[in-house]
Amino acid sequence: MLAAIWAQDLNGLIGKESKLPWHLPNDLAFFKRTTEGHTIVMGRTTFEGMGKRALPNRQTVVLTSDKSYVADNAIVMHSSDEVLAYAEKYDGTTFITGGSKVYQQFLPLCDRLYRTVIESEFEGDAYFPDLNLMGWSLIDTTENEPDEKNKFAHRFEIFEK
Incomplete structure (x- = not known):
């Protein structure tokens, strides 16, 4: 199954300088809980914004057109077809995790969406x-x-086709 997962503010904002523009531990825990044991696919810029580190207990795929790109503890792929072929053979869920261009490429092909909406603007x-x-x-x-750790009201939404 192919799914997309992301957090956005009320205006659809998802990033600032390749990072999240907010700190919301509850959303990070939701992301971890949802994606652990599966594959996550992200563009090179998103991967580098995370400090070029693969997340534990997940297979990380970095999508880039740079044929010489190397990523420690991650699989590097160079086309959406390569990602789709991988996802087709993979038993678990392949999660599309950003950035904007990668979401745009794969959204029409996703079977499920996991969206966190943060009730604020950034x-x-x-x-x-x-x-x-x-x-x-x-x-x-x-x-x-909101609570002592999570400054902003937010909601988790799951959609299926």
Whole structure:
């Protein structure tokens, strides 16, 4: 199965200088819980924004057009076809994790979407591509109020085609 997972603010902002523009431990825990034991696919810029480190207990795939790119503890792929062939053979879920261009490439092919909506507005430079939810069903929503560790109200949403 191919799925996308991301967090966005009320305006669809997803990044600032290749990093998250907010700190929300609850969302990081949701990401970890959802993706552990599976494969995550990200573009080179997103990977480098994470300090060029693969996340534990997941297979990391870095998508880049740079044929000489090397990433420790990750698989480097150079085309969407390569990623799709991998996902087709893979038993678990292949999660698309960013950035904007990578989401745009794979969204039409995803079977499930995991979206965190942060009930606030931030400044940044990367936005989630326009998303038409026609044909998608919201199958789960979890509301989260601010607390001592999570400064912003947010909700987790899961959609299926």
